[in-house]
Amino acid sequence: MKLLDQARALLAQDAGADRVVPPTGFTARLTVLTSAAMAFLTIFALALSLASGRLATTWGEELARESTLRISAPADQMDAQTAAALRVLEQTPGVASARALSVEEQQALLEPWFGPDLPVExxxxxxxxxxxxxxxGYDSEGLRLRLQAEVPGAVLDEHTRWRRPLAAAASRLKLLGWVSILLIGGATAGMVTLAANAALAANAQVIAVLRLVGATDGYIARAFVRRFTMRTLIGAGAGTLLGVVALFIMPGGEAAGGFLTGLRFQGWHWVLPMIVPPLAALVAFVATELAARRVLGGLA
Amino acid sequence: MIELDNVAYSYSGDALLTDMSLQLAPGAFHFLTGPSGAGKTTFLKLCYGALKPTGGRVRIFDHDVTDMSRDDVAMARRRIGVVHQDCQFLDHLPVAENVALPLTVSGQASPDQVDNLNELMAWVGLSEKYDALPPELSGGERQRAALARALILSPDVILADEPTGNVDWEMSQRLLRLLVELNKMGKTVMIATHDLMLIRAAKSMVPARILRIANRTLQAAGADL
Structure with a gap:
């Protein structure tokens, strides 16, 4: 609640408080520039994170857990081995269902190679x-061993299983993206704190004069906090815009046939970059407020 | 207004001032004298809360300084006009805005105050320097601008530290007359100075009490001045 009041006071027009601190060209430009760079990086980390998230999801779904058991056996043992295999599968924990393909289905599968007239039987x-x-999921090693013992002609073919480590890697990549965003936020806070400390130190005389004429710490802090918040907001706004434009001109993911995914945002995710500038401004607000309170508290 | 009761102040263990008691009553006019380095500035800082006593009690407008928060001190400063020996300004703002600064920081700046400001600037003879920047002012002009800034909120107490330190005799007479006039309007005035000529000149205009800092404490100076 107190923070909300402070934020409101910060936004209220008060030309006086802005003017009491002399404008400083260099640090101001540096703050704007750095926050722009940080916002740009955030956009990419965000895009990376969301893209790997999508990748992990699609791959995870496609793993959709289908595998095939192939039984090659002499014709007279075929039925017995099939029944045995089905029995084994039914008893295997993690197997939802197992079904032997009918002759018609097998014929349909082979048709592209051998034509419709092949007598499969x-x-x-x-x-x-x-x-x-x-x-x-089931324990594929265990299943293989059991099948080897009971159905010697069976070969378990897990054709999507190789994607599993990739899906896991994609999940990790997503996590990495979020960690990067946190780090960028922390670096922004650190940068703003350093800039604010420098500004406070450079304006020691201004602060002394203001204290002498009866300015409260809150008033003095506000003059600095407002500046750094606005600079960060402007910088982060510009950086976000550049980042979004850069993403926009990246190729979309459709070309790769859905196997990979584009780095671009999709659907409502385009809203997320808009949160970056206000969030950066909030980080700057808190960082400067704390820096100003600390410095002012140490003065007479 | 401001009360000191057995106040002591020491810098890093070395006692600079000890055992000082004083009551600044409304409408009083005090001179504070003593050799350079005796602690006149420190004494004034104790009076406006820039320093907290290391012993005894300082009460500003009936509040014990040691119990005052930083915001309380800021509020008290709005009722105490301080003129420093080396007056500092916001060098990037014109003189008029510097003089009006106490109004700005206390949120009292308004268009109605413009007349008030003009009158005050004329009274200290700085109407011509309205838009000048502080670094362009002469020593005497700075002193007068600092005085005007100290007065804009119509404080109850005026504390001036060597207000005539950087100015010629004529200008110091003029500043003195301004301070005497304020005192006649009911303000409590305390001037720290080692300029005995100034004190003598003042005695003909106002019943002033003279205090001296010697032997690390506050004494009433005799009539020999």
Missing amino acids: SLPVPQLIAVIEGPE
Whole structure:
């Protein structure tokens, strides 16, 4: 509540408080420039984070947990081995369902290669069993061992499993993006604190005069806080704009056929960059307020 | 207004001032004298809360200084006009804005105050320097601008530290007359100076009490001045 009041007082027009601190060209430009750079980096970290998030999600869904069991056996053992395999699968924890493909289905699968007229029944085509994994997944090593013992002709083919480490990597990348954003925020706070300390030190005489004529610490702090907040807001605004434009001219992800994803924001995510400048301003506000309170508290 | 009761002040363990008692009553006129380095400035700083006593009690407008927060001190300063020996200004703002600074920082700046400001600037003879920057002023002009700044909020107490330090005799007479006039308007005035000529000149105009800092304490000076 107190913070809210301070923020309101900060935004209220008070030309007097702004004028009491002399304008300082160099640090001002530096603050604007640095916050612009920080905002630009934040946009990319954000884009990276969201893109890896999308990647992790799509890949995770496609892993959609389907594997295939292929049984090659002499024709007279085929039915027995298929039944045995199905039994094993039913008993395996983490397998949601297992179903032997019918002759028609197998024929449909082979059609692109051999044409529609192939008599599948008369060929030694292996029997396929579609295995759907439950949400918790199954222990593929254990399953393989059991199958080896009970159904010697079975080969477990987990065709999407290789993507799993990639999906995990994408999740990590997403985390890394968020950590980067936090670090950038921290660096912004540090930079603003240093700039504010420098400004406070450079204006020691101004502060002494203001104290002498009865200015409260709050009034003096406000003059500095308002400046640094506005500079950061302006800088971060410019940086965000540049970052968004840069993302906009990046190629979208469609070309890669949905396997990879574009770095661009998608859908409502375009709203997120707009939060960056106010957030940077808030960081600057808190950092300068704390720096000013600390410096002023130490003065007579 | 301002009361000191057995006040002591020491810088890093070395006692500079000890055992000082004084009551500044409304409408009183005091001179504070003593050799350079005796602690006149320190004494004044104790009076406006820039320093807190290391012993005894200082009460400013009936509040004990040691219990006052920084904001309380700021509020008290709005009722105490201080003129420093080396007056400092906001060098990037014109003289008029510097004089009006106490109004600005206390949120009392308003268009109605313009007449008040003009009158005060004329009274200290700085109407011509309205838009000048402080570094362009002469020593005497700075002293008068500082006085005007100390007066803009119509304070109850005026504390002046060597207000005539940087000015010629004529100008110091003029500043003195301004301070005497303020005293006649009911303000409490305390002037720290080692200029005995100034004190003598004042005695013909106003019943002034003379205090001397000697032997690290405050004494009433005799009639020999």
